[in-house]
Structures are given as structure tokens and as C-alpha cells.
Amino acid sequence: MTPRLMADGLTKRFSGTTVVDNVSFYVDPGQIVGLTGPNGAGKTTLFNLLSGVLKPDAGTLTVNGVDATNLPPYRLARLGLVRTFQLARELDRLSVLENVQLAARNNVGESLTGALFRPAATRQAEQAITQRAREVLSLVSLSAHESKPAAALSGGQKKLLELARCLMAEADIILLDEIAAGVAPHLVEEIAVLIRRLNREHGKTFVIIEHNIGFIRNLASRVVVMASGKVLAEGSFDHVAADPAVVASYLGQAA
Amino acid sequence: MDSYLVAILTVAGIYLILALALNLQFGLTGLINFGVVGFYGLGAYASGIATETFHAPFLAGLLAALIIGAIAGALVALLSLRLSGDFLAIVTLGFAETIRLVFNNEDWLTHGPSGFIIVTRPVIAGLSRTATSWMVLGVILLAALLVLLLMMRLADTPYGRVLRAVREDDLVPATLGKNIFMYRLQAFVLGSAIMAGTGSLYAHYVQTITPDNFTTPVAILVWMSVIVGGAGNMKGTVLGALAVVFIYEGTRFIGPWLTMLDAEQISALRFIIIGVALILMIRFRPEGLLPEAYQRPAEAASRITPSKG
Ligand SMILES: Nc1ncnc2c1ncn2[C@@H]1O[C@H](COP(=O)(O)OP(=O)(O)O)[C@@H](O)[C@H]1O
Numbered sequence: 353m354t355p356r357l358m359a360d361g362l363t364k365r366f367s368g369t370t371v372v373d374n375v376s377f378y379v380d381p382g383q384i385v386g387l388t389g390p391n392g393a394g395k396t397t398l399f400n401l402l403s404g405v406l407k408p409d410a411g412t413l414t415v416n417g418v419d420a421t422n423l424p425p426y427r428l429a430r431l432g433l434v435r436t437f438q439l440a441r442e443l444d445r446l447s448v449l450e451n452v453q454l455a456a457r458n459n460v461g462e463s464l465t466g467a468l469f470r471p472a473a474t475r476q477a478e479q480a481i482t483q484r485a486r487e488v489l490s491l492v493s494l495s496a497h498e499s500k501p502a503a504a505l506s507g508g509q510k511k512l513l514e515l516a517r518c519l520m521a522e523a524d525i526i527l528l529d530e531i532a533a534g535v536a537p538h539l540v541e542e543i544a545v546l547i548r549r550l551n552r553e554h555g556k557t558f559v560i561i562e563h564n565i566g567f568i569r570n571l572a573s574r575v576v577v578m579a580s581g582k583v584l585a586e587g588s589f590d591h592v593a594a595d596p597a598v599v600a601s602y603l604g605q606a607a
Numbered sequence: 608m609d610s611y612l613v614a615i616l617t618v619a620g621i622y623l624i625l626a627l628a629l630n631l632q633f634g635l636t637g638l639i640n641f642g643v644v645g646f647y648g649l650g651a652y653a654s655g656i657a658t659e660t661f662h663a664p665f666l667a668g669l670l671a672a673l674i675i676g677a678i679a680g681a682l683v684a685l686l687s688l689r690l691s692g693d694f695l696a697i698v699t700l701g702f703a704e705t706i707r708l709v710f711n712n713e714d715w716l717t718h719g720p721s722g723f724i725i726v727t728r729p730v731i732a733g734l735s736r737t738a739t740s741w742m743v744l745g746v747i748l749l750a751a752l753l754v755l756l757l758m759m760r761l762a763d764t765p766y767g768r769v770l771r772a773v774r775e776d777d778l779v780p781a782t783l784g785k786n787i788f789m790y791r792l793q794a795f796v797l798g799s800a801i802m803a804g805t806g807s808l809y810a811h812y813v814q815t816i817t818p819d820n821f822t823t824p825v826a827i828l829v830w831m832s833v834i835v836g837g838a839g840n841m842k843g844t845v846l847g848a849l850a851v852v853f854i855y856e857g858t859r860f861i862g863p864w865l866t867m868l869d870a871e872q873i874s875a876l877r878f879i880i881i882g883v884a885l886i887l888m889i890r891f892r893p894e895g896l897l898p899e900a901y902q903r904p905a906e907a908a909s910r911i912t913p914s915k916g
């Protein structure tokens with residue numbers, strides 16, 4: 353079985369500091385992998401490497417069996433990998449609905465020629481996309497806000513909007529960067545249920561960065577712990593939680 | 608007075624097309640083009656040279672302007688679009704300045720500062736003076752209408768949605784699978800081609816073009832039209848261009864009242880008035896006369912009332 357995602361020796365340095373240090377890991381189809389570790393461990397930077405937002409200084413990346421090492425973000429998205437951002441990047445002056453519609457794949461009306469010369473196809477596609485975008489918005493409890501500019505959402509709602517865009521994009525692999533941070537507690541529970549459902553019913557693969565240990569324990573079939581840019585431990589939640597190095601790294605941060 | 612009104616409307620039509628093209632680049636896509644007059648002038652000379660030096664008909668001149676504008680737009684874009692927005696601003700500024708130097712110095716091609724004379728006109732031969740000026744106005748307003756419809760269509764489709772997303776935060780459309788470089792390139796090239804096409808219309812309207820016709824004051828009025836009207840909103844640009852041209856042309860009439868000022872001072876004063884209007888606008892209504900609608904009309908019409916919230 354080809355792994356959905358395979359990182360081999362990924363390394364990223366910022367002006368001399370190695371922020372992601374020779375990280376190798378894989379994600380099999382249908383897995384939910386939890387990625388955790390203290391602040392500054394390099395988790396977000398690793399996501400930036402996995403999604404093409406940053407180019408690695410060393411190492412290779414394979415997505416759905418395709419060498420994706422130096423591909424730009426849009427090519428990775430087309431290979432079926434999408435992500436959310438730790439600091440929500442809502443498109444302020446687009447409506448909430450438009451933020452989600454934008455994520456639709458292969459939209460005929462998004463090409464210059466389609467928009468100008470295929471009005472009927474554009475309209476038809478847009479109707480289907482709008483309907484699906486509304487379904488997605490209702491999954492993340494944002495339906496009531498669809499016609500607001502995204503700038504008007506609360507911090508937690510913006511995170512939900514990020515999630516909604518990922519769902520709309522019909523990707524196989526979804527990278528979620530602290531998706532539950534800042535989201536109201538009752539919604540966090542809903543997000544967890546949603547992730548599990550998408551995983552079980554639609555076979556979606558997730559990598560989840562999360563500090564909320566309960567969230568990870570509840571969802572992840574495998575946990576990767578990073579510290580100082582390196583993979584510190586990897587395995588089932590219980591296995592990792594019992595690892596003395598992991599305990600030490602968290603205690604080190606708390607101290 | 609009648610002919611003065613026709614002249615103002617003609618000029619307004621020309622500024623309107625330039626402003627619509629800039630609104631595609633800046634308003635929708637967020638591309639800073641400080642070289643509007645470079646593309647505009649390039650089109651004017653290209654069209655003039657095609658019709659006078661090579662005796663091509665007006666439409667061929669217009670086509671030449673569009674093609675050369677597109678090529679120049681692509682070159683400028685390829686030089687700078689991958690880099691930051693500030694870099695594009697500087698490259699376009701340099702482009703306009705370079706183009707102006709070429710107009711001034713390549714006498715064999717452009718006849719330099721003394722001006723390039725164009726006899727070909729976009730009209731039926733044998734009309735009276737008045738009828739000719741009305742017909743030129745008609746041609747320019749028709750062109751403005753076509754460009755307006757094109758821009759409204761683009762802004763209103765999913766294509767325009769991607770352009771606005773690129774403007775807001777290009778990393779988002781990029782990570783959602785949009786080739787943002789292609790979108791920027793297309794928007795820039797299309798806008799540049801239209802600016803050059805406007806240059807062609809202008810050249811065959813004024814019939815004598817000099818490098819001085821394509822300098823910064825023109826770019827300022829075009830930029831003001833977009834900002835006053837409301838960046839991103841095509842109808843706003845129509846209002847903005849009309850407001851800017853009428854204020855600017857209206858201030859011509861202050862000259863006779865201020866006898867202590869010479870012509871140069873009057874001209875500076877007109878820009879000061881325009882500048883003050885812009886500052887007031889930005890202070891009290893920064894989103895412009897008609898702000899961009901973040902929701903497409905079609906969506907509003909078909910909106911389902913949420914059952915719970
Ligand atoms: N663009 C950047 N330039 C320089 N340093 C960076 C950059 N991005 C992240 N870092 C540094 O890399 C380290 C890891 O950051 P990050 O990947 O955000 O960690 P995490 O997501 O695990 O909290 C931090 O020390 C951070 O300051």
C-alpha cells in the first residue's frame with residue numbers, strides 16, 4: 353500500500369538554526385496521526401514543508417506515490433493534500449460562503465476561458481458548488497454566518513472556516529494545525545466527531561497538530577512527538593505517553 | 608460649449624477604460640501598477656505607427672496596440688510577479704519611465720518631443736467636424752461599455768473570486784490548488800493590453816501625440832478614479848472616473864478667477880484640489896464611493912434562510 357504521505361529526512365534551517373531536523377515519517381491511507389510536542393518544536397514548520405509552503409533544505413517528500421519534494425503549494429493541493437493554518441488565514445473581504453466556494457476543485461468558472469465563454473457550464477458548476485459549500489458550512493456550524501465578510505467572524509469561527517475550506521477541497525490528506533485552539537469547547541467536541549466521521553465514512557487521512565492531549569488521545573491512531581525539530585517518539589498514544597523522553601520534554605517546557 | 612462637453616465626455620471615456628483596466632489589476636487582484644502611462648503610451652504610439660508609417664487601417668492599429676500591450680505586460684509581469692508586490696510597483700514605474708525616454712529620443716520612430724501626427728480616424732469619411740467628434744465619442748464610449756461589461760463579468764464569476772482571494776492572501780488560494788502566478792499574469796496582461804488599446808483610441812482621437820501626453824499626472828488621475836470609486840467595484844470605477852474627470856476639468860474654470868496665478872500655478876492648483884478631494888475621501892470614506900460587494904448578487908438572491916443559528 354502506498355503511503356498517503358512520506359517524509360524522508362526533511363530538514364529546514366532558518367539563518368543557521370535547524371528548525372526541522374532530519375524528520376522522517378509516513379502516514380498510511382485512512383490514518384489519523386497526531387503530531388504533538390512543545391511550542392517551538394517545529395511542528396508548524398514541518399506542515400509548511402509538507403504543504404509546499406516552504407522548500408526543505410534537505411530531504412524528500414512523497415505524496416500519494418508522487419515525488420513532491422519541490423512542488424509549489426498548488427501542485428500539492430492538486431495531489432490531494434490540503435492544510436489549515438495555525439493562525440487562521442481567512443480571506444477578509446470575501447464572504448464566509450465565498451471562502452468555502454473558493455476551495456472547490458476543478459471549477460470551470462475559475463478559468464478565464466470558462467468564465468468568459470462557457471457561461472452555462474460556469475453557472476451550473478457554481479450552483480452545485482454553492483450547494484455543497486452550504487452543506488460544508490452547516491457541518492462546522494457556520495451556516496448562519498455565510499453572507500458575512502470573513503473578517504467579521506470570531507477567532508474560533510475563523511478556525512472552523514479553515515476546516516470548512518479543507519472539507520470543500522475534497523482532499524485525501526488533511527493537515528490540521530491546532531484546529532481546536534480558540535474554538536468554543538462544545539464545538540471542539542463536534543470537530544472531533546466530524547474528523548472521526550470523515551475518517552471512517554470517507555476514508556480521509558488526517559495529520560493533526562494539537563496541544564489538547566485529550567483530543568489527540570481520542571482521535572489519533574498513532575502519535576508523533578517532536579522536540580527541537582526532531583522526532584522524539586512515535587507510536588500509540590499510550591506507548592508515547594509512557595516514553596521518559598517525551599515526559600521530560602513536556603516537563604522541560606513547563607518548568 | 609457643446610463641443611466642450613463632447614470633449615470632456617471623450618476624455619472621461621478614455622480615463623474610464625484606463626481605470627477599469629487598473630481596477631482589474633489593482634482592485635481585484637491587488638497588483639500595483641505604477642506604469643499605467645507606459646502601457647497607455649505604448650499603445651498610442653504602436654497604433655499611430657501602424658496606421659501612419661505602415662498605412663494600416665484603424666482597427667489594425669488598435670489590434671497592434673492590444674498585442675504589444677499584452678506582450679509588454681507579460682514581460683513586466685515575468686520580471687517581477689514572483690517577487691513581492693513592492694517590486695512590481697518599482698518595475699512598472701521604471702517601465703513607464705523607460706518608455707517615455709524611448710518616445711522622446713527615438714525620433715526616427717516617434718518623431719520625438721515635436722509630436723507624432725496621426726490622420727487616420729475611427730470614423731466614416733466625409734462627416735462634418737461636429738459629426739466626427741460625436742462619432743469618435745461614440746466609438747470611445749462603446750469601447751468603454753464593452754470593457755465595463757467584460758470586467759463586470761470577470762469580477763462576478765468564480766474567476767474573479769480567485770483574483771480577490773489572491774489579493775487578500777495569496778497563500779490561501781495557493782494551498783487550495785490555484786496557480787496564483789497564472790492568475791496574476793493573466794490579470795496583469797489583460798489589464799495592460801486594455802491600457803494599450805486605450806492609448807490607440809486616444810491617439811486617433813487627439814491626432815497628435817507627444818511623450819508629454821503619457822506622464823505621471825495621467826496615472827494619478829487613473830489611480831484616483833479607482834480609489835475614489837471603490838477598488839474592486841467596477842461600477843464604482845465608473846463613478847470614480849466621472850467624478851475625477853469632472854472635478855479636474857471643472858477646475859479649468861478657476862483660472863479666469865485667479866488672475867494673480869500663471870498657467871503653471873493654475874495647473875498645480877488643479878492637482879492640489881484633486882489631491883485634497885482624495886485625502887478627504889480616504890479620511891471619510893476609505894472604501895470608496897461604491898465599495899466592493901463581498902457577496903455576489905446571485906448568491907444574495909438564492910440565499911436560504913438558515914433554520915437555526
Ligand atoms: N519563518 C521563520 N523564520 C525564522 N524562524 C522561524 C520561522 N518560522 C518558525 N521559526 C522558528 O522555528 C521554531 C519552530 O517553530 P514552529 O514550527 O512554529 O513550532 P511549533 O509549531 O512546533 O510551535 C521556532 O523557534 C520559531 O521561532
Ligand SMILES: [Mg+2]
Nearest residue numbers: 395396397438
Ligand atoms: Mg505551531
